[in-house]
Amino acid sequence: MAFMLGVLLAGVAAWAEDGERLAGHHWEGTEYIGEIRLQIGLMAIISCTMLAGYYLRRVLKNRNER
Amino acid sequence: MRDQVLGVGSWVLVGKGIFDMRKIWVVAKMSLLENSRKQVFHVLCLVMLALIASSMLLSIFTEGVRLKILKDICMTSILFGGSALAIALGSMGIPNDVESRTIYPIFARPISRSQYITGKFLGTMLTVFLGVLAMTIVFAALIASFNGGFDPYLLLAVAFTLLEVCIVAAIATTISVFASPAVTAAFTFMIYICGTIKIGYFGGMIERTADGISKSLFGVIYHILPNLECFNLKASLVHHDPVPASYLAQVAVYGLCYSAFVLFIGMVKFGRREV
Amino acid sequence: MKMSKPLTTDNLTKQYKLGKKQGAKTALDSLSIEVPEGVIFGFLGPNGAGKTTTIKLLLDFMQPTSGSASVMGLPTSNPATRKLVGYLPEEPYFHRFLKPIEVLSMHAALAGVAKREIPKRASAVLERVGIAEYADTPISKLSKGLTQRVGIAQALIGDPKLLILDEPTSGLDPIGRRHTTQLLVDLRNEGKTIFLSSHVLSEIENVCDMVAVLKRGKLVAYGEPDKVRSEESFVMVQTSKLHPETHERLRFLDVIIEPFNDTALLKFDRNNLYRVMLVLEGLSLPVYNINTQRESLEEAFLRLAA
Numbered sequence: 001m002a003f004m005l006g007v008l009l010a011g012v013a014a015w016a017e018d019g020e021r022l023a024g025h026h027w028e029g030t031e032y033i034g035e036i037r038l039q040i041g042l043m044a045i046i047s048c049t050m051l052a053g054y055y056l057r058r059v060l061k062n063r064n065e066r
Numbered sequence: 067m068r069d070q071v072l073g074v075g076s077w078v079l080v081g082k083g084i085f086d087m088r089k090i091w092v093v094a095k096m097s098l099l100e101n102s103r104k105q106v107f108h109v110l111c112l113v114m115l116a117l118i119a120s121s122m123l124l125s126i127f128t129e130g131v132r133l134k135i136l137k138d139i140c141m142t143s144i145l146f147g148g149s150a151l152a153i154a155l156g157s158m159g160i161p162n163d164v165e166s167r168t169i170y171p172i173f174a175r176p177i178s179r180s181q182y183i184t185g186k187f188l189g190t191m192l193t194v195f196l197g198v199l200a201m202t203i204v205f206a207a208l209i210a211s212f213n214g215g216f217d218p219y220l221l222l223a224v225a226f227t228l229l230e231v232c233i234v235a236a237i238a239t240t241i242s243v244f245a246s247p248a249v250t251a252a253f254t255f256m257i258y259i260c261g262t263i264k265i266g267y268f269g270g271m272i273e274r275t276a277d278g279i280s281k282s283l284f285g286v287i288y289h290i291l292p293n294l295e296c297f298n299l300k301a302s303l304v305h306h307d308p309v310p311a312s313y314l315a316q317v318a319v320y321g322l323c324y325s326a327f328v329l330f331i332g333m334v335k336f337g338r339r340e341v
Numbered sequence: 342m343k344m345s346k347p348l349t350t351d352n353l354t355k356q357y358k359l360g361k362k363q364g365a366k367t368a369l370d371s372l373s374i375e376v377p378e379g380v381i382f383g384f385l386g387p388n389g390a391g392k393t394t395t396i397k398l399l400l401d402f403m404q405p406t407s408g409s410a411s412v413m414g415l416p417t418s419n420p421a422t423r424k425l426v427g428y429l430p431e432e433p434y435f436h437r438f439l440k441p442i443e444v445l446s447m448h449a450a451l452a453g454v455a456k457r458e459i460p461k462r463a464s465a466v467l468e469r470v471g472i473a474e475y476a477d478t479p480i481s482k483l484s485k486g487l488t489q490r491v492g493i494a495q496a497l498i499g500d501p502k503l504l505i506l507d508e509p510t511s512g513l514d515p516i517g518r519r520h521t522t523q524l525l526v527d528l529r530n531e532g533k534t535i536f537l538s539s540h541v542l543s544e545i546e547n548v549c550d551m552v553a554v555l556k557r558g559k560l561v562a563y564g565e566p567d568k569v570r571s572e573e574s575f576v577m578v579q580t581s582k583l584h585p586e587t588h589e590r591l592r593f594l595d596v597i598i599e600p601f602n603d604t605a606l607l608k609f610d611r612n613n614l615y616r617v618m619l620v621l622e623g624l625s626l627p628v629y630n631i632n633t634q635r636e637s638l639e640e641a642f643l644r645l646a647a
Binding site: 088089092095096099100103166167168170171172173174175176177178340341 | 397400401402403404421422423424426427428430432434435436438439447448450451452453492495499505
């Protein structure tokens with residue numbers, strides 16, 4: 001029941017604390033698109049860091065084995 | 067660690083041998099066959115189809131209002147049905163395979179864990195797609211019966227709903243790598259709700275929170291949560307408001323990137339897990 | 342060119358962390374074995390000896406705490422090794438809605454068999470394990486023995502060089518067991534290497550070229566069955582049915598007494614022969630038969646694993 005209510009109410013303005021945030025459509029403001037861009041950037045940075053970390057570790061491991 | 071690289075490689079080196087679509091497809095097909103036999107799939111699809119079909123009974127409203135309410139209810143049903151399917155099927159797939167030990171003969175084959183996770187995710191999405199397709203056909207037929215034609219906005223709205231469901235399925239698949247189905251379903255649902263109210267609720271809450279550890283913590287959670295509301299094009303469908311193409315393109319890229327990133331985390335985690 | 346051994350482990354060790362207070366439990370302790378090409382290798386040990394852990398390490402289901410293992414010279418962490426291996430789990434579990442032919446098609450695709458070759462190969466393998474007539478019967482409707490045979494077929498579908506079989510005869514009736522044992526011999530004669538763990542030692546004894554016995558994670562015996570069995574032979578004497586008092590007297594001489602039809606079989610170390618015969622003579626018991634026997638693999642296993 002809570003699940004159904006939650007989903008049905010998920011997109012409703014009642015969830016918002018301040019009305020101004022939801023004034024207009026989400027594609028009209030800068031809040032949503034700004035957050036999207038920031039998150040894409042963050043994901044790219046984290047992925048690259050993880051990959052670089054892995055390759056660095058592998059290079060070090062290979063050097064030690066030699 | 068090998069699997070982490072294979073995982074990343076799967077996404078990067080398309081067609082270079084690492085991204086072996088045949089093996090992924092075999093796992094996806096198996097997952098689709100398994101999911102489509104589950105009771106939860108049948109029940110959720112039937113309930114949603116019944117909800118959509120019952121919108122026909124909205125005869126108390128005037129013609130214009132009736133169509134708008136119909137679209138509103140049907141789009142909410144498709145989003146709810148799709149998300150519920152993604153959570154239910156995504157959270158059960160991998161733990162069930164581990165529990166029932168059907169995973170052993172599969173892992174004894176030259177298949178990487180990344181390919182397995184990708185296959186399971188694809189299988190879940192294919193099943194959800196079948197359910198959403200059935201709902202969309204009924205929905206389109208209802209709209210056509212009201213205004214005698216096909217509404218192109220419907221396809222756009224459903225496509226972006228599927229993209230939102232794709233993120234939910236990816237989150238469920240990743241959490242299910244290290245948690246039980248019940249915990250996965252509960253946690254994914256929480257993330258889903260929080261992701262839906264992220265900008266409207268959390269954004270304001272963070273602004274009002276005094277500087278300190280709490281604010282930093284909320285900030286981190288805020289940026290981790292998916293931005294799900296941006297996939298909601300219900301308003302565009304109901305009012306026929308055009309959405310800028312550049313915005314849609316960025317949201318689509320975001321949906322795919324977020325799903326891939328979440329799955330990547332799952333692959334890293336699953337690569338280290340003992341089965 | 343030097344051929345790599347189908348299977349090698351070098352000080353393979355696996356420890357499970359139990360928690361901060363309990364520390365770690367060693368499931369496998371410095372296992373070093375080499376499985377030569379074209380043999381049936383019996384991997385024996387009581388429950389909890391570390392057999393399944395070893396198999397899981399060989400298939401990269403888990404990583405070793407230390408040491409290493411290789412298949413055809415490649416480390417087991419390389420997924421390519423699993424292209425060379427066919428695996429039968431202890432109790433093969435498949436999606437119950439699938440038919441044997443579908444299971445085999447799926448595994449053939451995962452093993453990298455060419456698409457056009459799959460139907461032919463699947464039918465041939467089903468024929469070979471003797472369940473061709475059940476090809477289109479859902480697994481949910483198959484008996485445990487037939488499901489086990491689907492598992493064996495699944496292990497063979499990729500035409501592997503090395504077969505890792507965990508209890509291949511469990512769940513099979515005597516005819517099925519005989520059939521499977523013969524199949525293993527045929528596969529070995531075709532040049533395949535078979536690594537099998539089993540509790541049915543009487544069957545293994547006849548087909549194994551090499552054995553390894555594990556006890557609490559440690560290798561306690563390794564080599565040809567002849568070398569694992571005790572060199573010393575024991576004496577078997579067949580006499581008439583014994584009184585309970587006689588039982589007691591003979592037990593003092595470490596005699597194992599087994600009833601055999603209306604008679605009794607006495608089994609003892611040959612060093613005790615004189616004393617046992619004195620007892621039998623003293624009680625005027627007849628001796629129907631007397632011979633010497635070497636320890637069987639099962640007896641060796643019980644001695645080593647006890």
